[in-house]
Amino acid sequence: MIDPEPDSPEHAEPTLPQALTDDLATLYRADLSVPGELDEAVLTTARAHFARQRRRRLILRWAPLAAAAAAVILLAIPALQSVRTQARRAAPPDLAVRPEDIDRNGRVDILDAFTLARQLEAGAAAEPGWDVNYDGDVDGADVDAIAMLAVRINGG
Amino acid sequence: MSVSDPRSDQELIAAANAGDAAAFAAIYERYRDWAVRLAYRFTGSRDDALEVMQDAFLYLLRKFPGFRLSARLTTFLYPVIRNLALSRRRKKAPASVADDALLLLPAAEPDHAASTKADLAAVLAVLPDAQREVLLMRFVDGMALAEIAEALEIPVGTVKSRVHHALRTLRDDERTKRYFAP
Numbered sequence: 001m002i003d004p005e006p007d008s009p010e011h012a013e014p015t016l017p018q019a020l021t022d023d024l025a026t027l028y029r030a031d032l033s034v035p036g037e038l039d040e041a042v043l044t045t046a047r048a049h050f051a052r053q054r055r056r057r058l059i060l061r062w063a064p065l066a067a068a069a070a071a072v073i074l075l076a077i078p079a080l081q082s083v084r085t086q087a088r089r090a091a092p093p094d095l096a097v098r099p100e101d102i103d104r105n106g107r108v109d110i111l112d113a114f115t116l117a118r119q120l121e122a123g124a125a126a127e128p129g130w131d132v133n134y135d136g137d138v139d140g141a142d143v144d145a146i147a148m149l150a151v152r153i154n155g156g
Numbered sequence: 157m158s159v160s161d162p163r164s165d166q167e168l169i170a171a172a173n174a175g176d177a178a179a180f181a182a183i184y185e186r187y188r189d190w191a192v193r194l195a196y197r198f199t200g201s202r203d204d205a206l207e208v209m210q211d212a213f214l215y216l217l218r219k220f221p222g223f224r225l226s227a228r229l230t231t232f233l234y235p236v237i238r239n240l241a242l243s244r245r246r247k248k249a250p251a252s253v254a255d256d257a258l259l260l261l262p263a264a265e266p267d268h269a270a271s272t273k274a275d276l277a278a279v280l281a282v283l284p285d286a287q288r289e290v291l292l293m294r295f296v297d298g299m300a301l302a303e304i305a306e307a308l309e310i311p312v313g314t315v316k317s318r319v320h321h322a323l324r325t326l327r328d329d330e331r332t333k334r335y336f337a338p
Contacts, residue, residue, distance in 0.1 A: 014319045016295050020326070020335040023273050027280075028296045032192045032202055034209070039188075042213050043181050049217050050177040057175065 099129035100146045113147035160185065165229050173221045180220065184213055187229060190297070191237055197292065198241030208240045215240075227306055230299060234307040275331035287322035290315050
């Protein structure tokens with residue numbers, strides 16, 4: 001349909017005689033009652049919808065914090081491992097000073113037993129600390145004692 | 157169902173956007189009966205009208221959160237109900253109903269003893285669908301011309317023109333001209 005000219009009578013605000021308005025209302029405004037079950041179905045769906053929205057909002061609110069916490073943990077694990085490694089490298093003084101650590105590498109292992117055995121075979125002068133079983137002599141018994149200790153330390 | 161909520165539509169929509177289910181219930185309560193009557197106009201079946209009304213409110217529900225109302229809620233709901241009703245009619249009787257044919261049925265059978273209303277119903281029945289639709293939107297639903305234009309996505313001038321032609325038919329027809337007698 002073509003728009004009428006702006007100044008045509010069609011642009012006047014339409015009015016209706018009251019009797020005609022009333023009869024139109026009577027014809028078209030019948031009371032179509034809505035069953036209570038239908039109301040309940042719509043409103044139950046609405047409640048579920050808004051409950052889902054609330055949950056989603058909660059998740060969105062806490063997700064950045066959870067992600068930040070996870071990131072901190074992920075970043076902290078390698079850092080802690082690094083610190084532990086550095087600490088292990090830099091400070092095994094309790095093992096370093098042990099008399100069983102014949103080669104002074106900070107660990108007591110089977111190589112200390114071999115080192116002592118080779119020293120004894122070569123007739124090298126024994127150091128007082130090598131008497132690890134405290135029997136007054138530095139000999140094969142000390143080699144065995146170191147070997148036993150190395151196995152216990154490294155092998156569990 | 158709660159008692160009538162005093163909040164405006166905009167306030168209820170803002171509350172529903174914030175997650176208030178009771179606000180949506182108040183909107184439903186406010187427009188439910190109008191929606192059923194409107195759906196009945198297009199479907200001619202009480203059961204279909206109830207289902208269309210339900211679908212329309214579920215459609216509205218899915219708009220939350222984030223629903224923004226730029227006009228009256230009736231302006232938003234009218235095309236939703238109209239399209240749902242026509243779609244339902246098309247599914248039920250695809251061969252006999254043209255895509256854009258509007259039933260726009262009266263909700264009450266006119267009492268033939270009251271011949272005035274019967275005559276009115278008869279004259280309305282022969283009005284073109286487009287004219288009858290805007291006439292009912294304006295004088296039964298109480299929608300402003302601008303709201304009708306927005307709901308139907310047509311210029312306001314077209315709405316005025318259709319109303320004008322509908323009224324002229326009513327005024328000129330022997331069966332209804334008595335309404336306009338001084």
